[in-house]
Amino acid sequence: MQLKQLQILVTSDIHGYIMPTTFRQKIEPLGLAKVGTLIEQLREEKPTILIDNGDLIQGSPLTYYHHAFQEHKLDPVIEAANLLDYDFAVFGNHEFNYGKSYLDAVIAQSNFPWLSGNITNEDGTSYTQPYLVKEVSGIRIGFIALTTHFVTVWEEPRHIEGLSFKDAYEFANFWITQVKAHEQLDLIALCYHGGFENDLITGETLEATTGENQGYKMCKELDFDLLITGHQHRELAEKLFGKSIIQPGTKGNCLGVITIEIEKCFDKQQIHHKPSLVYVTDETPVHEGIVQQNKEVYSATEEWLDVTIGQLDTEIHFSDAFSVRVQKHPYIQLIQDIQMEMSGAPISCTALFHDQAGGFPAKITMRHIINNYIFPNTLKVLKVSGRHIMEALEQNATYFTIDQNNQLRVSKSFYYPKPQPYNYDMWEGIEYVMDIRKPLDQRITKALYNGEPLQPEAYYEVVMNNYRATGAGNFPYFAECEVIKDIQIDMTELIARYFQDHPTVESKLKKNWDILY
Template sequence: MSTHKLQLLVTSDIHGYIMPTAYRGMNEPLGLAQLATKIEVLRSNYPTILIDNGDLIQGSPLTYFKQAYRPLESNPIIKATNELKYDAAIFGNHEFNYGRENLERIIEQSDYPWLSCNIRNDDGNAWVKPYEIFIVDGVRIGVIGVTTHFITIWEDPAHLTGLQIDDALASVSYWLEVMKEQEKVHVSVISYHGGFSHSLETGELEESDSGENQGYQMLQQLDFDILITGHQHREISSKAYGKSIVQPGSRAVKVGQIMIDITLENDEVIFIHHEPTLISLDEHDQLHPKVVASVSTLHEETEQWLDEPIATVHGNMLYENAMDVRIHKHPYVQFLQELQMDVTGTTISCTSLFHDQPGGFKPIVTMRDIVTNYIYPNTLKVLAVTGEQLMLALEQCASYFTLENDQIAVNPSFLYPKAQPYNYDMWEGIYYTMDISKPIGSRIVQATINELPIKPMKTFHVVMNNYRATGAGNFPYFASCPVISDLQIDMTEVIATYLREHPVIHAHVEQNWDIIK
């Protein structure tokens, strides 16, 4: 009989944040360079497996600069994870944003395996390993990798050429049985780049049961020990159905830890206990010198690039309170709408504020202003949308709000289980009024286009980002709309190009919508 104490350490949704900055011109408590020090201290205590659960290589200004200006150079994010001797990585949906060819280079540069049980070559054969077996202090730990299959909804099909992406739950169910039968593992781990549609405490549905986040169903239906999750950027250390669960937020602010105590006799498990927790960065964590060295040159180049002046603003295009912008139209939103309509030749547009931080453009606009405001790698699509679908979309947007003590507030369904500021759209080219005192679904009390009521069967050309065009965010009818045009250029590049062509912009607002209560 032998007893063993070991740990799993988990990162997820790092999104290319290595140095302790969100590139807003200040240092912040985030980034893998600082978390790496914490990881190495933890790793020194017990035998360890270190796993990244996806969305590693995309999402920061550094990764944007790398892809735009240094696409063929070795990826510094992979250099950093190689320095830390990661044991495995799982594909996040954003791993595919730069295309399969780029991702194949990433896999080749990595000193660790990338795992996926539900992404296959078109011929049905495995693209990468579905799982990996790690022998840690004599304990056989099986780790299965799986990614939300909603990649196919969000991603440019050209980026998935030659790949077939299967249902996450069905795939992991199959491979879990294969692994347990053939590998005789002592500990079974599912590392899922996805999250939860149901409450872990009550089992109640908390978001659309679309199949995007199947973590709860995995807990409920499958027999395994530990579930690593991500994608939703939540901070979770919990237990349900006898399984330990972690989800360590985003941008490397925390590391997930699952401690495992296990007793073996004749290679059989006679006792196992596992306990999840999240460990945060603190002020005493120093930057890891090797991780810093792996990214320092690109980081310095990125910082210089971010501060290059592009355009000048006449008037005020800054805001402090994002909620105010969503209730009272702001010049920054006006700018985005006019830009989207200008580059696509349309007269109806919708856009969001993607985060809840202060934002907008300073008097001298730089790339830093662009990438810290427009934080997603969106492109633009023009859809043929019926009047009926427009009205459904306006009502969906109106559901973002609620009344609390007679004050307009955010509907909790847009805050939990994760904040979704990007799923509230503001519209241009439509004159409309929302009455938040009315029930959801009947809040649009007035809506016209060119001073005429919106006819349900009439078709309108509308520009929106590619995420919304897939129907994501509870706009399912957009997924069936004919695509009139598809501008496959990253929006940050579109904005930068537009500003270089219009180096002086004027802050103004044309009021076309109101919110009443």
């Protein structure tokens, strides 16, 4: 009997984190420089295929700085990926945040192919090659690339002009059929920048049937062997319907590994596969080549982040994000005021995007802004009916539940299978009361504009981020609203401009909403 082994190593949702820091703390167990060390160590053990499964180039202060000030230089994440010798990459939804021209430049800079099995050009051809066949240790594996087709819901149309995002499940089925007909393969792997819509153990539906995540349906209904996933930032290494599944977290906190063993005995062959995760730790050394490669842009980013650009009359910190969503905080007031001033809209809604401590000190730097406002949002002003505002408020009220001890808690759907604090909005310019003791869809007991009840058929100008304006987060009616104003400037830049326009900003708190429980 002959036994051979190979491994597939997977990163996903790196989000531009190269160095072991989120720029909040100095050193943290994450980043491509640390993951790179694990990759090099594991490569010494057996033949290897290295994959990135999407959301590679966008999301960190370093990539923000590079895009804003050094776009003429090579993308630093791609430089690191080239050094690590990736075999291919899959497009994530955030690959399109900087626009198609930037992404085309990234593709040209990459020493590896980018695959797109369900992204097509206007003429119906694939944007890039849809699949790739790799032969290692005598085993031929077909890798089919898929990206959540919800990109069109979230992304600015100008960033994806000329591209179509087809249903990921349907195109998984199509390409599985194609590779079986035209390729001699031992294994088929779906590399899907998407996640799971059902609980992996019980099969319980976890989210509405929107198509954003279709991994469970793929595993249950399609004939393939390995499912590499991402998007949800979960840490998964399991078997589902006989298939090995991997999802390796986010920001390079761990590396996905699928070990494949081939047993050959005379003319018979058996293939076994097993998924696992290898975690980055504080003790994991950094990859010195990547550190040296990124030394200049990292230092420039650190310096830029600490330049004072504005001042408050007092600090507005918070230690508990949940409390900010229960009782209005001056930080939220400030973001609402900025959105309303920069847009001219009389009503605003915004979320507190993360669950960490936050807020601003008296002296504001770009580090403070980016660490608090963590997404590359722009603003839109929509013409929204009173009825839809009421529906949005009721949707926000689903964020809360009351436990058996009569304590206010976050509803399960907002933290499992993926934390979604960014889908709970607070509103400004109206007065409202949420009573969490009441049944769903009956929790908004007061909603006033200028002291008068919101009129269902009347229309109101509302400013919100571009993500929410697409209807994402279970607000589908916003996608149908007329766009009155589209402000094509990143919100972090708007916050910086606001401080530059106001030498000293007064901390305010206008109480306009209450939560009863």
